Amino acid sequence: MxxxxxxxxxxxxxxxxxxxxxxxxxxxxxxxxxxxxxxxxxxxxxxxxxxxxxxxxxxxxxxxxxxxxxxxxxxxxxxxxxxxxxxxxxxxxxxxxxxxxxxxxxxxxxxxxxxxxxxxxxxxxxxxxxxxxPSFFGSEPATVLSGPRQGLRVLTAEEDLARDLLATLDADQQAIAVTSDEAPDDILTRNDPVADDSVIARGIARADLRPDQQERLAALVQHYFGRTPDAAARDAWDRATRAGLDEIRFAWAGGLERGQRHYYSVLGPTFLLEYDNTQDDANHIHSVWRDLREDFGGDLLAAHYNASAH
Known part of the structure; x- marks a missing residue:
């Protein structure tokens, strides 16, 4: 670097x-x-x-x-x-x-x-x-519908991995995970300098998922963490593990079928993931990973300043 x-x-x-x-x-x-x-x-x-x-x-x-x-x-x-x-x-x-x-x-x-x-x-x-x-990837359009790039999807796993998890939820689990029939128009934390997780619906906890569902949730989280170099991804997962994986919560809002407006969040003690596909007739993706302690260097810079003369 x-x-x-x-x-x-x-x-x-x-x-x-x-x-x-x-x-x-x-x-x-x-x-x-x-x-x-x-x-x-x-x-x-x-x-x-x-x-x-x-x-x-x-x-x-x-x-x-x-x-x-x-x-x-x-x-x-x-x-x-x-x-x-x-x-x-x-x-x-x-x-x-x-x-x-x-x-x-x-x-x-x-x-x-x-x-x-x-x-x-x-x-x-x-x-x-x-x-x-903050790590933000978006796609407009989510799927190119016309022209020489017709059919192109840039952000596939962000939607597909969440749907894989959603599809395995039984009726009781889905009643907890799906927090609203209406999806918000955008990610809820927008571009705030500090991510306020109090605006995020809590949804279903990892502790209330079956082992196969927990694996799907881990795959979704690790996909976002995996946007980064391997060492940073491992560190993010290690910190999430130490903070308690069972505290991670998955929430969905909006339609359950492809093509309908939808949103989800994954909230843990150390991180927040948000995704929406609501604008332009549900053909416009926003996805973001916020670290609740380390955005813009956070605790890392604070420790550096405390230990060094400036």
Whole structure:
């Protein structure tokens, strides 16, 4: 990560390098959004092909082998979205911004992010440790219905794994897990700097699931954790395990059939997952992983500041 961030900065012209860089005490450090619109940072659309390669190489360091393909697919899908909406964006007109926060060559604690419409990846580095949330992947459309990319689905497992679990619930379990017949229009925590889990319905606890259902719930959680490098994914699962897997709760809202507006959440003592597919006739996905302790570095940065002179 340090090498990739430094290589990108070195390759940019002075103006772009100035837009790329900021510091950890920047008030905007914890501001983020997944909506369309400009961001702070160096925009991918203005980069040369070699610079784009370096930017995407930095993105890859914050992703697993699987999720780096998903992240790049989200970037590509934004061009499709704009074309289907009547625009005429050309290949390479990618409205995603890179930001390096602090000096990766000199600072023990620093961060970086990639942010644009439907993609928000935030990585904080302290020594050899990293945190990787908020982690937001979206897809508009969820399934491309027309044009040369017809049939494309970018985020499949986010829906399919949850439906696998939902389909195994008996009537009594479903009565607890399905908290509303109406799905919310968006994820409930939106782009708040701090995820407020009090707004999340509790649903059914893992302790009330059969072993096969518990395995399906674990597969769903680990899919979100698996968006990140293996070490970070293992750390997130280890912390969830220590906090108590039986405390994890799964809640569903909205229709039960494919094509109907739907939403789910998975809430544990250390993390929150939210997913909705409600907009555009249930063809527009938002999915987010929030760490209730480590978003934007959280406890990791706090421990660093307590132990170091600043």
């Amino acid at each position: 340090r090498a990739a961030a430094a290589a990108l900065a070195d390759a940019l012209d002075p103006d772009s390098r100035a837009r790329l860089a900021t510091t950890l005490d920047d008030p905007a450090y914890r501001e983020w959004t997944y909506l369309p619109g400009p961001r702070d940072g160096a925009i991918l659309a203005d980069m040369t092909e070699p610079q784009r390669d370096l930017a995407l190489a930095l993105l890859d360091t914050g992703c697993s082998a699987t999720s780096r393909h998903s992240a790049r697919a989200v970037i590509d899908l934004d061009i499709v979205r704009r074309q289907l909406g009547g625009g005429n964006p050309q290949p390479g007109d990618d409205r995603f911004w890179w930001r390096v926060i602090g000096d990766p060559a000199r600072d023990d604690a620093w961060a970086w992010r990639v942010n644009g419409h439907h993609l928000a990846i935030h990585v904080t580095v302290v020594g050899d440790d990293i945190t990787v949330t």
